[in-house]
Amino acid sequence: MRLTRCLLAGLMVLTVAMEARAQGDLEKDALRKDPGYVDFGVERPGGLKAPSIEIFIREPLLQMISAMVGRDEPELGKLLRKLKLIQVRVFRDVEDHDRKLASKNAASLAKSLAKKGWEKMVSIREEGQTVDILLRMRKESIAGLAVLVVEADQVVLLNIVGELDPALLGKLTGNLGLPDMPALKMPLKMDPKEPVDEAPVPGADEPLPEKEELDD
Amino acid sequence: MARSDEETTCAWARQVIEAYLDGDLTADEAARLESHLSGCQACAEELALAKRLNLALRDLPEQRCPDRIADAVLDRVGKEPRAARRPAGWYPRVWRPAALAAMLLLVAITALVIKGAKPPPPTVTPEEIVRAEQQVRWTLAYVGEIGRRSAFTVRDDVLESRIVHPIRKAFSDVFEEEPTS
Numbered sequence A: 001m002r003l004t005r006c007l008l009a010g011l012m013v014l015t016v017a018m019e020a021r022a023q024g025d026l027e028k029d030a031l032r033k034d035p036g037y038v039d040f041g042v043e044r045p046g047g048l049k050a051p052s053i054e055i056f057i058r059e060p061l062l063q064m065i066s067a068m069v070g071r072d073e074p075e076l077g078k079l080l081r082k083l084k085l086i087q088v089r090v091f092r093d094v095e096d097h098d099r100k101l102a103s104k105n106a107a108s109l110a111k112s113l114a115k116k117g118w119e120k121m122v123s124i125r126e127e128g129q130t131v132d133i134l135l136r137m138r139k140e141s142i143a144g145l146a147v148l149v150v151e152a153d154q155v156v157l158l159n160i161v162g163e164l165d166p167a168l169l170g171k172l173t174g175n176l177g178l179p180d181m182p183a184l185k186m187p188l189k190m191d192p193k194e195p196v197d198e199a200p201v202p203g204a205d206e207p208l209p210e211k212e213e214l215d216d
Numbered sequence B: 001m002a003r004s005d006e007e008t009t010c011a012w013a014r015q016v017i018e019a020y021l022d023g024d025l026t027a028d029e030a031a032r033l034e035s036h037l038s039g040c041q042a043c044a045e046e047l048a049l050a051k052r053l054n055l056a057l058r059d060l061p062e063q064r065c066p067d068r069i070a071d072a073v074l075d076r077v078g079k080e081p082r083a084a085r086r087p088a089g090w091y092p093r094v095w096r097p098a099a100l101a102a103m104l105l106l107v108a109i110t111a112l113v114i115k116g117a118k119p120p121p122p123t124v125t126p127e128e129i130v131r132a133e134q135q136v137r138w139t140l141a142y143v144g145e146i147g148r149r150s151a152f153t154v155r156d157d158v159l160e161s162r163i164v165h166p167i168r169k170a171f172s173d174v175f176e177e178e179p180t181s
Helices: A002-033 A059-070 A074-081 A096-115 A166-175 B002-022 B027-037 B041-059 B067-079 B090-116 B126-151 B156-176
Strands: A053-058 A083-092 A118-126 A129-138 A141-150 A154-164
Touching (some): A059 A074, A059 B126, A074 A083, A083 B126, A118 B126, A129 B126, A141 B126, A154 A166, B002 B027, B002 B041, B027 B041
Antiparallel strands (some): A118 A129
16 A cells, blocks of 8 residues: 555656646747747848847746736737737847848848748848848737847847837837846947937828938 | 663563554564564563553453443533534545545645746856856857948849848839929
């Protein structure tokens, strides 16, 4: 009888441990299967080494942040509440050779995402700069946002997974000032004290450009 | 302190002497007791006394159960319902596997419940939350900056095909449908 009890107790502990591990794996699988998710670990532009800065904030932490900021900034809290993941990778001090390769591969990445159902909202191919902004739609709402930027000395890969309100996103991204982040080197020289311009943002509900800008 | 430790050990030894004689102690406990007995005269005498008592009890003649008691027991057993009397050995043979099956079922249900339950939120410090908040703000601000930059350089063909052309077509359709007087 004692042996039976010991065996059963051990079986229960083993089952709980296996389930706990399976639950963690389940979370990762659920994120990978989300249509708005971009696996930068696999789909990383070639020529790049380890990122200089890496942000990976999952849903539980986003919920905490939403609760924290929601009282004073209800719109920001509302936006964050529906997000599942924010991931950013910044590769700094990218050499010229690597930058060209990264630029080429970023274009390929954008193309492969487009094949998977992502819609290309913005695509810039200029000397020294490559920008792609893609949206993943799910029925009538946005399931994910991907921003791929290759600049003179850095590469930025950005992915936001979750239900995004484009108008709210446009409004908030236009009004947010940059916080002081000594631990995070900002790739863009943005002075938080400068007034925010009223330029339209893709995805936001803005009027069409003036007629004279459309004429050849 | 040494005297108190000795008294404690002697108290323990006297408690387990009977179990030692019955063979119920573990190997470690038996070794510990024997080690104590080899150095403690008082406890050794207790063990010897316990042994003599056990032998004396065994040597006592077996007492026969008085007839009146045996009759009363048999009379009582005879009056019990048939279903209450089970053959010897039935209970453990049926109960043990049934209990095992019930426990396995409970484990399976527990596993299903755990699988369906949401995992508890991660434990993060307030500093980590503040830092994550800064990272979120930076990310959104960066998206805004890229959006502002690129708004002025939207691909011409995208602008032409998705905005200009549909508008021109809509206007031309409207004017072509106007009735002539």
